[in-house]
Amino acid sequence: MRSILHLDLDTFFVSVERLRNTAFCGKPLIIGGVSHNEPGYQNRGVVSSCSYEARRFGVHAAMPIKLARKLCPEAIFLRGDFDTYQKYSKLVTEVIADQAPIFEKASIDEFYLDLTGMDRYFGCQKWSGELQQKVSKETGLFASYGLSINKLIAKMGTTESKPNGALCIAAGTEKAFIAPLAVRKIPQVGQMTERKLRQMGVQTIKVLREIPPRLLEREFGKNGISLWKKANAIDDRPVVPYRERKTIGSEKTFQIDTIDVSFLRSELLKMLKALTFELRNEKKLAATVTVKIRYADFNTFSKQKKITHTADDHLLKPVVLHLFDQLYERRQRIRMIGIQFGKLVHGHPQMNLFDDQAKSLRLLKEMDGIRKRFGKGII
Numbered sequence: 001m002r003s004i005l006h007l008d009l010d011t012f013f014v015s016v017e018r019l020r021n022t023a024f025c026g027k028p029l030i031i032g033g034v035s036h037n038e039p040g041y042q043n044r045g046v047v048s049s050c051s052y053e054a055r056r057f058g059v060h061a062a063m064p065i066k067l068a069r070k071l072c073p074e075a076i077f078l079r080g081d082f083d084t085y086q087k088y089s090k091l092v093t094e095v096i097a098d099q100a101p102i103f104e105k106a107s108i109d110e111f112y113l114d115l116t117g118m119d120r121y122f123g124c125q126k127w128s129g130e131l132q133q134k135v136s137k138e139t140g141l142f143a144s145y146g147l148s149i150n151k152l153i154a155k156m157g158t159t160e161s162k163p164n165g166a167l168c169i170a171a172g173t174e175k176a177f178i179a180p181l182a183v184r185k186i187p188q189v190g191q192m193t194e195r196k197l198r199q200m201g202v203q204t205i206k207v208l209r210e211i212p213p214r215l216l217e218r219e220f221g222k223n224g225i226s227l228w229k230k231a232n233a234i235d236d237r238p239v240v241p242y243r244e245r246k247t248i249g250s251e252k253t254f255q256i257d258t259i260d261v262s263f264l265r266s267e268l269l270k271m272l273k274a275l276t277f278e279l280r281n282e283k284k285l286a287a288t289v290t291v292k293i294r295y296a297d298f299n300t301f302s303k304q305k306k307i308t309h310t311a312d313d314h315l316l317k318p319v320v321l322h323l324f325d326q327l328y329e330r331r332q333r334i335r336m337i338g339i340q341f342g343k344l345v346h347g348h349p350q351m352n353l354f355d356d357q358a359k360s361l362r363l364l365k366e367m368d369g370i371r372k373r374f375g376k377g378i379i
């Protein structure tokens with residue numbers, strides 16, 4: 001029997017905004033769309049996150065901002081700052097990585113951990129509670145968790161326990177736990193499926209479970225079988241370990257070995273262009289560049305240079321060409337060339353160095369504020 005923990009941060013974007021500005025605490029706060037000082041802000045975008053105070057007015061995620069504004073005109077509307085959310089997400093990830101060897105980052109604010117076998121030593125429930133406390137102590141963010149025999153039931157447990165809650169669904173009780181819940185509580189059951197099920201007279205998971213899988217397959221195709229499995233608490237998906245990419249690179253082996261330096265240079269620059277695009281796309285910056293060459297006799301050489309964090313072609317171009325010139329000294333035919341960027345960090349390529357420093361200083365200040373409020377003194 002497996003022990004799977006699902007940990008999910010409560011109103012993540014909202015909570016981050018409240019750490020940055022305590023004036024937002026206790027008030028209806030809605031993240032999404034376009035900010036007040038931009039023209040046309042009223043009618044664009046959807047709600048990406050909202051506080052419980054706003055939910056009381058019927059506002060929910062994915063609702064058009066325009067409607068949210070109508071339901072809750074006194075709410076504070078923020079555009080959201082994804083880069084900052086990423087940074088806080090990374091902080092939480094670090095706390096979890098510190099404690100758990102096997103975990104999966106399922107989204108910016110939710111994690112699965114495989115605790116199978118741990119019960120013999122600590123007790124999964126006690127351990128999970130301690131992790132939940134550690135997360136809020138070290139990041140200032142609250143999380144809820146569900147603990148059960150698979151990912152599905154653990155996640156549904158988390159949802160039922162929110163906010164700042166915990167639910168352990170012991171082996172053998174998972175079917176009883178989900179039976180009374182509405183079908184829309186099953187992850188991946190959207191409005192369409194819910195409506196169709198309602199038309200079939202199905203509102204609770206208990207009723208859904210009693211429908212023959214053949215019938216569900218006829219109505220929903222392949223999704224019907226998966227729906228039936230979920231209603232029966234069946235889910236054998238594994239926890240897939242999370243690994244952040246620390247390098248990015250590409251290599252090119254030529255059909256015919258070449259000695260044409262200008263061709264080699266232009267191939268390197270093509271490669272560079274594609275790689276920096278990939279970096280910027282993933283919002284990452286590199287701190288090392290490595291150029292590699294392989295001669296026709298398979299002897300391979302590489303040279304690395306440290307750089308200031310960047311994803312800018314114009315800054316990287318001379319570095320790459322210089323490394324190549326240093327490497328290519330034998331004047332023999334070349335079989336393969338490659339570039340690799342290393343020590344990747346999350347960062348915004350458009351910002352210049354000064355802005356970047358100002359921003360990280362601000363973040364450090366925020367962190368210090370959190371540590372002061374949630375530091376050792378509190379527990």
Ligand SMILES: [Mg+2]
Pocket residue numbers: 008009010011012109110
């Ligand atoms: Mg969440």
